[in-house]
Amino acid sequence: MSQPPARTGLSRRAFVSSALALGAAGVLVRPAAAADPIKVAGVYTVPVEQQWVSRIHIAAEAAAAAGQITYTFSENVANTDYPRVMREYAESGIELMIGEVFAVEAEAREVAADYPEVAFLMGSSFLEDPSLPNFAVFDNYIQDAAYLTGLIAGAMSEAGNIGMVGGFPIPEVNRLMHAFMAGAREINPDVTFQVSFIGSWFDPPKAKETAFAMIENGADLLYAERFGVSDAAQERGLLAIGNVIDTQADYPDTVVASALWHFEPTLQAAIAAVNAGEFEAANYGVFSYMREGGSSLAPLGTFEDKVPAEIKTLVQERQDAIKAGTFTVEINDEEPTSS
Missing domain, CATH: 3.40.50.2300 (Response regulator)
Structure with missing residues (x-):
């Protein structure tokens, strides 16, 4: 069962900066061509019109439109096929992978372990594992x-x-x-x-x-x-x-x-971390809190x-x-x- 992220009022800037305090060990470093858009892939088990996934998809499309990332995705991926699709994207040169692994937690983490040069930001019921430094987690704490x-x-x-x-x-x-x-x-x-x-x-x-x-x-x-x-x-x-x-x-x-x-704060924190060469295992759930702009009441x-x-x-x-x-x-x- 997942535990909530610490309620510390952590800002995006403090979140990214905190990676440095942990030292360079286990931090995913991006190559020098960091000025180029990050290559991002989304892997989803449902249609992108589905409520939860749609928020990730919309945020990714907005980042792509802003020139921050290039974005490709696969939807309706069966749980049994999920690890294969992850591997194919990893082999294609993707730098950041996003998606939801609630039904394939162990398999997804095994894939991440095989591609340490790829940053994984995945919806998960479990916390991050420091021994898997390129695998960060999130969910919708709304x-x-x-x-x-x-x-x-x-x-x-x-x-x-x-x-x-x-x-x-x-x-x-x-x-x-x-x-x-x-x-x-x-x-x-x-x-x-x-x-x-x-x-x-x-x-x-x-x-x-x-x-x-x-x-x-x-x-x-x-x-x-x-x-x-x-x-x-x-x-x-x-x-x-x-x-x-x-x-x-x-x-x-x-x-x-x-x-x-609103998935935008979560994705923007990951983009900043990848660009700074500071992406590491962390719980991005805090960015779904209302005080971080990650949730709101509709009009x-x-x-x-x-x-x-x-x-x-x-x-x-x-x-x-x-x-x-x-x-x-x-x-x-x-x-x-x-x-």
């Missing part, structure tokens, strides 16, 4: 924004019965659900939750059917950790809370608020005048306190359960 959406949900659910549909009960999902639940309970201590996992990162029909079952069981608001849940809410005229991306434009009368993940948009004024005031106060470091959202990686 519990801050998830908590804020919970405050809103607690006020918007009239029945006090919220359905929550997730992909897998892994830390990256669990911590967001718990933060959301904490926010909802703060507004309505009697709120109940129906929690279910569909066993897939991308199966909108299954997520939709699971959501329908929760609605039949009394849920009047849904937490859409997966695609398909907001469709169920929309068809039944109920409300939903989004995750990772803002889908309100597609569901203007359904999605009240969303917790957004209320069509629900700006529908969310109670006192709740909007509370949300703003908590958001300011989170950014100032005076309010901490608890990180709970345990599997959540129904009430």
Whole structure:
């Protein structure tokens, strides 16, 4: 089970500089042609349209457009094929590889060990290993924004019965659900939750059917950790809370608020480290924190005048306190359960 990065308020500059304090041993040094764009490859097990991966893909495309990197990627890579694709990219001269290795942790680290000249920045449930200096980890610590959406949900659910549909009960999902639940309970201590996992990162029909079952069981608001849940809410005229991306434009009368993940700070820290010849094993999870710009609450948009004024005031106060470091959202990686 992953552990949260130290809550030290570490800035990007301090993060990169900290590599020097550990000495040159184990640091990946880039050749002298550092002025050239970094050659980056993305390896993804799902389509780049999927919520989580889309944030990585968008950040990489922006860096490529800015001339910082060249970027190629493979999507829908089966877990059994993942190590082979990693090796092919490594053999092609890639300098930085990004992706998600939650289901192939051991195999991915074996590949990284065989290509010490390549920097690997991979979504992972585990921490970095100093003995594998070219393999850094990250995931989406966006519990801050998830908590804020919970405050809103607690006020918007009239029945006090919220359905929550997730992909897998892994830390990256669990911590967001718990933060959301904490926010909802703060507004309505009697709120109940129906929690279910569909066993897939991308199966909108299954997520939709699971959501329908929760609605039949009394849920009047849904937490859409997966695609398909907001469709169920929309068809039944109920409300939903989004995750990772803002889908309100597609569901203007359904999605009240969303917790957004921004991968740009994470990727920019890695680019800076590679260019400086200072890339090493580290936990980049800190760059997903709200105070680092790695997460935010989506604009209320069509629900700006529908969310109670006192709740909007509370949300703003908590958001300011989170950014100032005076309010901490608890990180709970345990599997959540129904009430």
